[in-house]
Amino acid sequence: MSLMTGASILITGGTGSFGKAFVRELLDNHDPRRVVILSRDELKQSDARRLYNDDPRLRWFIGDIRDRSRLDRAMHGVDYVVHAAALKQVDTAEYNPFEYVQTNVYGSQNVIDAAIDSGVKKVVALSTDKASSPINLYGATKLCADRMFVSGNSYAAAYETRFAVVRYGNVSGSRGSVVPLFRRLAEEGASIPITDKRMTRFWITLPQAVQFVLESFEIMTGGELYVPKIPSLRINDLAEAIAPGSPIHEIGIRPGEKLHEEMIAPDDSRRTVRLGDRYVVMPYVNGWGYEAPDEGIPVAEDFIYQSDSNDQWLSVDQLRTMTGADR
Template sequence: MSILSGSSILVTGGTGSFGKAFIRYALDHLDPRRLVIFSRDELKQYEVRQIFKDDPRLRWFIGDIRDERRLARALHGVDYVVHAAALKQVDTAEYNPFEFVKTNVLGSQNVIEASIDAGVKKVVALSTDKASSPINLYGATKLTADKLFITGNHYAAAYDTRFAVVRYGNVMGSRGSVIPFFKALGDQGKPLPITDLRCTRFFITLPQAVQMVVDTFDLMQGGELLVPRIPSMKVTDLAHAIVPDAGLVDVGLRPGEKLHEEMISPEEGRRAVVVQDGKYFIIQPDLASWGYTAPADAVPVPEGFAYRSDANDQWYTRDEIAAIVESAI
């Protein structure tokens, strides 16, 4: 049984793709005493309320993580926090950098401060592969947020609150996923635009992402950055799994886009271990004034280790990709 079972949980950005999947999992498997959905869009909250038929365990707070006072009110009596709220579009960030800093960086600081003040036990923040060796503003703001949450444990050392981060790649079936975009083009008989025919990517399903967050709450001491050990896939294989006979057009990498994705840089690899029989990597904190110790089952990674989608030792086949795509549509 998870430590989340029967507890009071708050999810920032709770009306997004991850939030909806987490709500379903929590209601079905965790039986929370109270599940607080904190987000800024009243229309999305209304739509999600209809999905879950106003389940009495759910509470709905309109608010923005930029507003620390509103966060403080919403966090009253909360045991655990899932921080999923963020601005995420890479190209949008390049044109609106101040807004991304306000939400992804300052908003994350507000979550940290308000959680400590409210006596929250544990906070898990969602990150992205783009935070590893970032080359765009979005990735830079998420790397900063990651460091705030990890080092927030120093700030909270005299308190009971602990922070950890989960980092994963693209999510199949999430809002903005390439799957419905490619499928719509295929239905129209149009070729599929591929940023570069050599591209490789990490993909994770929404259920995998939710399970990873739940697992993190159970295993974390504070200061961990968890990365799932998952197969890579070629973007061309993904495209043909969605539309088998589609033509592919190489349109070139967009500004700020990588040819291959990275979830653990060589510098981070020096602090990485494998846990749970290879299910997850943990990037351990540099310094841990709050008393962090390595998990009993931790196995160090090889010297010079980095985790990139093109150098992975696990790969999805086209048939496996097609099965995942079918379940995500």
């Protein structure tokens, strides 16, 4: 039986790409007692209600994670929380830094405090590759959030609540994916814009991300940062998969963008173990009785998990299948 069966689950940012896929999986395969969707956009909630045919197990909360009192209300009686709400656009963050701090940092603190006070059992916060060795403000706010959720276990040590973090790279089919752009330009016969032909990225599908989060709930004890072992792609190969034969032109790396993605920094390798299909970055400090997994295999001290040095790569044919370009 799944941990989620018969449980009450809250998803912050539940009308985003991940949230909708996660809710669909819960309703179809886990039979939760109640699923609470907290988000700011009433139009997206209206669209989602139709998407799920007004499933009676769903509860809809218009609200913002900046509002602590709204979180307290939404978390009443909740067993498990997925924290997916965040401001995410790199360039927008540079122009609106205070807003990103308010949501990604202070909002995360509100989620932590509300979860502890509401008696939530487990919380998994979603992170991003940009939080590893961040070079932009968005990544810096997400690194703060990661550390807060790990250290939140110290605040919750005398309570039942435990926190963990899941970090992964680009998601095929998510709102920010370049796939729809490449597809539209190919249909128009236009040249495909590539930031840099050397660029590499980690790649994961939405169903894979959902399953990884569900598995993390099952195995977490509190304080872990989980990173899936996933393949990399070359941006040129992605363009060829989506728009075969289309001309390509370079537009240059955007401010705050990396040539290659990183999900585990070299300085974190001393706290990282390999555990099956994932890496586990263990906490810097431990005031709540965290114990490293017995079956975890320590990585090399100079280990770095970066998209250009990965040992798994997606071919053009595999990318065509994953993106639906072969249909």
